[in-house]
Amino acid sequence: QKRIGILTSGGDCAGLNAAIRAVVCRAVGTYDWEVLGIRQATQGLMHSPPQAIRLELENVDSLRVAGGTMLGTTNQGDPFAFPMPDGTRCDRSEDIIAGYYQLGLDAIIGIGGDGSMAILRRIAEQGNLNLVAIPKTIDNDVGVTEHSIGFDTAVNTATEALDRLHFTAASHSRVMILEVMGRDAGHIAITAGIAGGADVILIPEISYTIANICHKIKERQEQGKNYSLVIVSEAVRTEAGDPVVITNRLGQCRYGGIGDYLADRICDCSGAETRVTVLGHVQRGGTPSPLDRLVASAFGVAAVDLIAEEKYDHMVTWQNRQVVSVPIPEAIAQYQAVDPSGTLVKTARGLGIYLGD
Ligand code: F6P
Numbered sequence: 001q002k003r004i005g006i007l008t009s010g011g012d013c014a015g016l017n018a019a020i021r022a023v024v025c026r027a028v029g030t031y032d033w034e035v036l037g038i039r040q041a042t043q044g045l046m047h048s049p050p051q052a053i054r055l056e057l058e059n060v061d062s063l064r065v066a067g068g069t070m071l072g073t074t075n076q077g078d079p080f081a082f083p084m085p086d087g088t089r090c091d092r093s094e095d096i097i098a099g100y101y102q103l104g105l106d107a108i109i110g111i112g113g114d115g116s117m118a119i120l121r122r123i124a125e126q127g128n129l130n131l132v133a134i135p136k137t138i139d140n141d142v143g144v145t146e147h148s149i150g151f152d153t154a155v156n157t158a159t160e161a162l163d164r165l166h167f168t169a170a171s172h173s174r175v176m177i178l179e180v181m182g183r184d185a186g187h188i189a190i191t192a193g194i195a196g197g198a199d200v201i202l203i204p205e206i207s208y209t210i211a212n213i214c215h216k217i218k219e220r221q222e223q224g225k226n227y228s229l230v231i232v233s234e235a236v237r238t239e240a241g242d243p244v245v246i247t248n249r250l251g252q253c254r255y256g257g258i259g260d261y262l263a264d265r266i267c268d269c270s271g272a273e274t275r276v277t278v279l280g281h282v283q284r285g286g287t288p289s290p291l292d293r294l295v296a297s298a299f300g301v302a303a304v305d306l307i308a309e310e311k312y313d314h315m316v317t318w319q320n321r322q323v324v325s326v327p328i329p330e331a332i333a334q335y336q337a338v339d340p341s342g343t344l345v346k347t348a349r350g351l352g353i354y355l356g357d
Contacts, residue, residue, distance in 0.1 A: 001046060002027075003035075003166075004029070005035075005100070005107075005109070006036070006038065006071070007038035008114040011284060012073050013149060014285070015150050018222050019134055019299055022302070023304055024057060025301075027158075029057055029309075036052040037055045038050070040087055040154075042076065044071075045095070045099030046095040050103050067285050081157070085092075097123060100127065101241075109132050109314065113137035114331075115141065117133050117328060117332055118332050121133075124181035124312075130307070132307055132316070135331070138182075140182075142318070142331060142336060143334020143335055145315075145319065146318045150288075152180065154180075156289050157283050158188055158231070161192075161279055165178060174272065175227065175232045175272045176267055176275055177231075177232060177263050177276045178229070178231045179259035184204060184339050185235075186202075186337075187336075199229050199230065200354045202230070202232040203355070204235040213270075214266060216228070229241065244258045256278070294319060315327075
């Protein structure tokens, strides 16, 4: 008989609830364990008493299709330098460890991306916590796993956006630019760009020139195609290599604005009328795709089985049609950018899409 905790950490995405459901089905339904859902990532453990709810089979029935995370999450506030109300920063890692022991947990499942995983692992090592990890991120940049929860739904959303933009672009003879997420990696842009019929795909892994983008647009015009679709990943830099970031009043920086930059330059260079759509957090919300539900379910079951085997400090991954576990440090060490000589890049170029260089 065990009592386990589960938390979701970092940016939300579709499929997190399906993973929570799978954990509860396996842990409560098969092993008859107790599952506590921790609120707001590690912040729920910082509180005294810790903020957690007992998850029963009947709580999770409808979670398969629900977007977001019923537990809440945050990607602000590194616990090792936690922002305090007076503007200072404070190491709250010991509070999190105390929360784990106060709840009487035998193990904890952390669902997160590479950043969250590194933080959770550091805390687990420091406090001797039994941690098992499940990868999620729409950015799909966690190494060693072919799928991370949330990516497929984000790609579906971006592809649907391109499909829709296609018609309005053609009607108005415009160049439509779709800016998508992905943080430092171009996986969403290249995957949705191929699936959604983009004419130009720009990803941070490969440089580009405005002249070559305009050449592609002109080439299409000469073929009687009076419109073009450009998909650009948020981390793409200016032609000169400068990052495009937005800073808010709290001093937090994030990518954003590369679409507008491109719209101006492409208009100047080609004379085409340009419009920009920034897809933003729409990519993170919504009902998970069937693939994300499947991956989340398989990961949830496998994570609980790892705890049953007391195989801690491991992350579940998807490799060659199987769920296999790897040590968390190995997973964190292998950041996955788009491979500039990989199949997707070759496919895009083979289709005649301009992809930079
Ligand atoms: O990592 C997921 C992600 O959606 C990135 O693609 C994006 O850059 C970032 O999170 C946005 O974070 P926030 O929720 O803080 O706006």
